[in-house]
Structure formats: C-alpha cells, structure tokens
Amino acid sequence: MSAKVExxxxxxxxxxxxWTLKSATSRQLTKLLSAKFQWKTATVKTLLRRLADKKIVRIEKNGRAFTYYPNVPEQETIEHQLMDSVGKICQMHVGKTLDEVIKEVPLTQNDIARLQETLKVKSKNAPTELECNCLSCSQSKS
Known part of the structure; x- marks a missing residue:
C-alpha cells in the first residue's frame, strides 16, 4: 500500500x-451533495481545497471551471482507513470485532469464498492466543 491518507x-x-464519477466540477459535486446533506457551494469548495492540499485530489482548470480528479486509489485508501481503525483496537478484540463486522455487512458469494480461503491460509500459522497490545499492558511488561 502507498502512503497513509487522512x-x-x-x-x-x-x-x-x-471515485464513482472519475472526475467532477465543484458545481456537479455541490448539486449531488446538497441534495443529500444540504451542503452549500462554499462547503464543497473548502473540502475540495483540503483534499487538494493533501494531494488526495488533482485539479485541472477548464476555462472558468475546475475539474477535480481522485489522486489516490479507492481500494488502497479504504484499506488504509480500515487498518488505521483496526490498529486502534486491542489485538485481543480484533478477531471478535471482525466477526461482528462480517455478520453485519452484506457480502457476495465471491466475497465469502475469498474470506474463507484467506482464513484457511491464515489458520495454518495462527497462534492460539494473542497478547494484549494496549499501552498499559506493554508498559507493565517492561
């Protein structure tokens, strides 16, 4: 995965x-987002500027309008976000948390087959227990 994106x-x-549209103007985005969130043009432009400052979107000027393009891959960005969240959980709770997520989210037959294969491979080297990796536990071991 590439560099972490916040x-x-x-x-x-x-x-x-x-990611869905591949590119859009602030006007197009405002139209879509104002319908869902009642966001104003200024809000959308502020968010686009922040994303551009972070190099997450690329901007091209086309006449008087600016067109915005995603500058980071969708799947990698999703994975970074998820791994960041998982990294904040005590590793003793990650398995149960993932189990709960799998129970709740819709999955295709292909998704399930891929997960089963991943778990089959992972189970060959998996420990029977994981140690707590919380700050208080790691400090008491020192």
Missing amino acids: ISNAEWEIMRLL
Whole structure:
C-alpha cells in the first residue's frame, strides 16, 4: 500500500463521488451533495481545497471551471482507513470485532469464498492466543 491518507468523514463523501464519477466540477459535486446533506457551494469548495492540499485530489482548470480528479486509489485508501481503525483496537478484540463486522455487512458469494480461503491460509500459522497490545499492558511488561 502507498502512503497513509487522512480523510475526514465529509471528505469521504466527496471522494466516494469522485471515485464513482472519475472526475467532477465543484458545481456537479455541490448539486449531488446538497441534495443529500444540504451542503452549500462554499462547503464543497473548502473540502475540495483540503483534499487538494493533501494531494488526495488533482485539479485541472477548464476555462472558468475546475475539474477535480481522485489522486489516490479507492481500494488502497479504504484499506488504509480500515487498518488505521483496526490498529486502534486491542489485538485481543480484533478477531471478535471482525466477526461482528462480517455478520453485519452484506457480502457476495465471491466475497465469502475469498474470506474463507484467506482464513484457511491464515489458520495454518495462527497462534492460539494473542497478547494484549494496549499501552498499559506493554508498559507493565517492561
């Protein structure tokens, strides 16, 4: 995976549109986002500027309008976001948390088959227990 990308919840909404549309003007994005969130043009432009400053979107000037393009791959960005969240959980709770996520999210037959294969491979070297990796536990071992 490439460098870690920090995206706020509001910025995610814009990125989801840009990844889907492949490119858009601020006017197009405002029209779509104002219908869902009642966002004003200034809000969308502020978020686009932040994303551009972070190099997450690329801007091209076309006459008087600016066109925005995603500058980071969608799947890698999703994986970074998820791994960042998982990294904040005590590793003793990650398995149960993933189990709960799998129970709740819709999955295709192909998704399930891929997960089963991944777990089959992973189980060959998996320990029977994981140690707590919380700060308080790691300090008490020192």
